[in-house]
Amino acid sequence: MKLLSPAISRLARLRSWQIEQWVQNPIAVQREVLQHLVTSAQYTEFGRKYNFSKLFSIREFKKAVPIHEYEDFKVYIQRIMNGEENILWNTPINWFAKSSGTTSDRSKFIPVSEESLQDCHYKGAKDVLTMYYIFNPESDLLTGKGLVIGGSHTINQVNEAVQYGDLSAVLLQNSPFWGHWIRTPELNIALLDEWEEKIERLAQGTIHENVTSISGVPTWTLVLIRRILDITGKDCLADVWPSLELYIHGGVSFTPYRDQFARLIGKDINYLEMYNASEGFFAAQDNQTDEGMLLFADHGVFMEFMPVEEYGKTSPETIGLQDVEIGKNYALVINTNAGLWRYLLGDTIQFTSLHPFRIKVSGRLKHFINAFGEEVIVDNSDRAVAIASEKTGAKVNDYTAAPVYFNDKSNGAHEWLVEFETEPPDLEHFVYELDKALQSVNTDYEAKRHKDIALRAPLLKSIPKGLFAEWLRSKGKLGGQHKVPRLSNDRKYIDEIMAMFSKNLSI
Numbered sequence: 065m066k067l068l069s070p071a072i073s074r075l076a077r078l079r080s081w082q083i084e085q086w087v088q089n090p091i092a093v094q095r096e097v098l099q100h101l102v103t104s105a106q107y108t109e110f111g112r113k114y115n116f117s118k119l120f121s122i123r124e125f126k127k128a129v130p131i132h133e134y135e136d137f138k139v140y141i142q143r144i145m146n147g148e149e150n151i152l153w154n155t156p157i158n159w160f161a162k163s164s165g166t167t168s169d170r171s172k173f174i175p176v177s178e179e180s181l182q183d184c185h186y187k188g189a190k191d192v193l194t195m196y197y198i199f200n201p202e203s204d205l206l207t208g209k210g211l212v213i214g215g216s217h218t219i220n221q222v223n224e225a226v227q228y229g230d231l232s233a234v235l236l237q238n239s240p241f242w243g244h245w246i247r248t249p250e251l252n253i254a255l256l257d258e259w260e261e262k263i264e265r266l267a268q269g270t271i272h273e274n275v276t277s278i279s280g281v282p283t284w285t286l287v288l289i290r291r292i293l294d295i296t297g298k299d300c301l302a303d304v305w306p307s308l309e310l311y312i313h314g315g316v317s318f319t320p321y322r323d324q325f326a327r328l329i330g331k332d333i334n335y336l337e338m339y340n341a342s343e344g345f346f347a348a349q350d351n352q353t354d355e356g357m358l359l360f361a362d363h364g365v366f367m368e369f370m371p372v373e374e375y376g377k378t379s380p381e382t383i384g385l386q387d388v389e390i391g392k393n394y395a396l397v398i399n400t401n402a403g404l405w406r407y408l409l410g411d412t413i414q415f416t417s418l419h420p421f422r423i424k425v426s427g428r429l430k431h432f433i434n435a436f437g438e439e440v441i442v443d444n445s446d447r448a449v450a451i452a453s454e455k456t457g458a459k460v461n462d463y464t465a466a467p468v469y470f471n472d473k474s475n476g477a478h479e480w481l482v483e484f485e486t487e488p489p490d491l492e493h494f495v496y497e498l499d500k501a502l503q504s505v506n507t508d509y510e511a512k513r514h515k516d517i518a519l520r521a522p523l524l525k526s527i528p529k530g531l532f533a534e535w536l537r538s539k540g541k542l543g544g545q546h547k548v549p550r551l552s553n554d555r556k557y558i559d560e561i562m563a564m565f566s567k568n569l570s571i
Contacts (some may be wrong), residue, residue, distance in 0.1 A: 079194040086362035087420050091385050098122060098366040101399055109151045110140065110405060122384065126368070129406045131380055131397060134172050137404070141173055145222050152403025153177050159238070160228035161342035162220075173228055174342040180402040181238055183364040188345030191360070192338060195350040196310070200334065205276050208307050209248040213266065213280030213288060231342045248273050259284075267291040277310040281547065282321040283462060285311070286485075289328050300330025314338040317425075317446040320453065320460050324485060339425060343409060344400050347423055356415075356422030359385075364401035369394035372412060375429055390415050393441065395429050412441065431551045435467035436476050436518045438509040440502065442550050448501035455497045458488035462532050464548050466558040468523060477520040481527050481561055495524045527565055535561050 086093045102125065106116035119125045137152070144157050152175065159176040197203060214232030221227050229237070249269045256262040266288055278285060289301055298304050311325065314337055322335075339347040339357055344365045347357035359367070367385075372393045374380035382397050396409045410430065413423045427442035434440070449460050461483045468477040480498075488494040499521050503510035512518040532548045549557055 079190060080198055083191055083194060086360075087358070090359065090361035090421055093361045094366055094385060095122065097362065097364065098125065098399060101364075101366060101401060104154050104401070105152070105403065105405075107150070108154055108403070110403070114405075126382065126406070131370075131382075131406050131408055132404075133408050137407070140403075141175065144175060145173065145226050145228075147223060147225060152405070153179075153401070155179065156225070157402065158225055158227065159234050160222075160226070161231040161234050162228050163230070163342040172342075175402040175404070176234055176342075177402040179364060180344065180400060181235075183401060184344050185235060185340070186239075187363055188338075188340060188348065188360055191363075192312075192336070192348045195348070195358070196334075196336065199350075199352060200309075203309065204307060205310060206246060208274035208276030208305075209246060210277040210279060211248050211266075211270055211273075211275045213278070213284055231340075248275065263288055263291055267295055271296055271304055273305075274307055275305040276307045277312065278308070279312040282313055282318060282325070283547070285313070286321065286324060286328070286461070293328070301328055302330040308333060310334045310336060312336050312338060314340060317442065319446045319450045322450075323453070324459050339423075341409070341411075343398060343402075343404060343407065346396070346398075350420075350422075354417070354422060356417050356424055359421040359423055361421070366399040368397040368399075368406070369413075370397050370408070371395075372429070385421060388415050388418070388421075390418060393426055414443070427551070428549075430553070431549050433465065433467055433478060433551050433553055435469065435553060436512050438506065438512045438519065440478075440506055440509055440551065444502060444506045444509070445551055447505050448498050451501035451504075452494050452497035456488035456490070456494045457486070458484055458494055459486035461485045461529070462548050462550075464532075464550055464552070464558055464561065465522075466552045466555045475516065475518060475520060478522045479558060480522055480524040481558060481565075482524060483527050483529055483532055485529075487526055491524065491526060495522055498522060498524070525562075525565075527561075528568070531561065531565060531568070535564055538564070 102111070102116045102119055105111040111117070114129050119128055140151050141160075144151050145160065149156055155177055157175045157177055159181075160173040161176050163172045163174055196205065212232070214230075214236070219227050219229045219233055219237060228234075249266055253262065253265045253269050256265060263284070271292055280288075292301065292304055293299070296304050301308060308329065308331075310333060311329075313335065318335065318337060325335075334352055336349050336352060337357055338349075339345070345360060345363055346365065346367070347359050349356070350358040368382035369384070369388055370380055370382045372395055374382075375395055388394065391414055393412050393414055396411050396413055398407050398409055399405050400407070408429075410428055412426045412429055414426045416422045416424055424443070432439070432441050445463075445465060449463060452458065453460055463480060463482045465478050465480045468479050499513070503513055509519070513521075536548065552558065
């Protein structure tokens with residue numbers, strides 16, 4: 065380990081000049097990426113259908129190929145899973161990342177090619193390591209192990225050639241041999257599918273390791289940290305792992321969790337956000353003092369940006385990097401080296417910087433509340449929860465919110481279900497600060513709240529710890545990257561959770 069780690073860290077630092085090339089020329093590099101993708105796939109069934117061999121510009125490509133959502137690709141994907149080749153991509157697709165998300169009960173099967181593994185996911189991971197060393201040249205990160213709290217690692221065999229699992233399973237099964245030397249837990253723990261057992265085994269199996277980094281979604285990481293502190297009797301994680309220096313997160317906003325992590329870890333460490341989905345590795349923080357993530361321009365994915373107001377139109381418009389604006393919401397549309405073409409990912413992003421291009425994930429296309437013209441997105445609600453928590457001394461584990469519609473007796477409102485780690489002394493004061501903060505970050509919400517004309521004050525219910533987990537379990541979505549939808553423009557989720565809450569009260 066001690067001989068291998070310095071060698072890996074030196075190699076990581078040598079990659080910096082390659083990163084500099086695409087950081088300095090992202091628009092030109094993106095054009096080259098699209099040209100390579102179209103050329104590679106021109107003789108696939110999809111490429112012949114849309115005349116890829118005759119498309120020589122971005123404009124021609126966008127005119128020829130319509131925007132696709134997952135439902136549009138399902139027939140193609142099923143055929144590939146049945147063993148057909150040269151359908152969406154020109155090399156065999158032997159792996160699929162199963163991604164159920166939170167907007168549908170159905171599973172999605174995202175194609176993963178050898179090119180997307182090597183030139184997107186693994187290349188992205190190497191670049192993250194390189195960027196970390198650039199800003200932390202004295203780091204001892206690789207003298208210890210990285211604790212990875214992935215999803216369900218179960219691999220499912222479709223047929224002799226095709227397998228699927230969640231993204232972490234696919235990456236684990238295909239990772240280079242040295243990757244297993246610098247990560248923990250052992251495979252027999254990482255492969256566990258049952259999350260309560262997995263957390264217990266993770267805690268018991270890693271407390272004696274020299275852990276220098278942790279990767280995972282905040283909710284499950286907090287559960288693990290608390291269990292480790294229970295087992296060891298320590299006051300903070302720094303007493304268990306004194307060399308811990310980095311926490312890597314993604315999937316949900318870290319804003320509501322930052323104070324809890326600082327308290328439980330007990331010392332200053334680095335926090336780094338990544339944007340790595342089943343469909344590709346899109347961005348990561350290159351500078352830990354900047355909230356934005358550096359957009360990965362040379363990782364086998366050509367990106368388009370759809371202003372959110374275009375969503376739902378028959379022929380929605382997208383723009384390129386040269387036309388994006390800071391602070392505006394865009395839906396991400398991707399073209400990948402695994403055969404996704406003009407694929408509407410479902411995430412919304414905002415640019416925080418144009419030189420270089422940095423982004424933050426602002427929410428999901430279907431995760432918002434706009435029942436009364438208030439246009440509240442997850443970025444707004446996360447910031448408001450963080451402000452209200454700071455002002456009232458509360459600590460929030462998770463939340464969901466949905467509209468309450470007009471009726472004969474009252475106007476509209478937003479209903480919130482909140483799972484507190486530490487409940488505020490005065491719940492009404494928390495609601496007041498939450499409402500005030502939402503108005504400060506969203507002028508449309510502020511206008512609708514004026515004199516309660518369109519919107520009343522929020523209705524908030526504190527729910528028991530574990531209720532969100534119970535709901536996710538009932539959906540078969542407990543663990544990994546699965547998460548509670550924080551905002552919804554209808555009441556489907558919140559009514560299900562409330563029904564479960566009422567049932568528990570009656571038992």
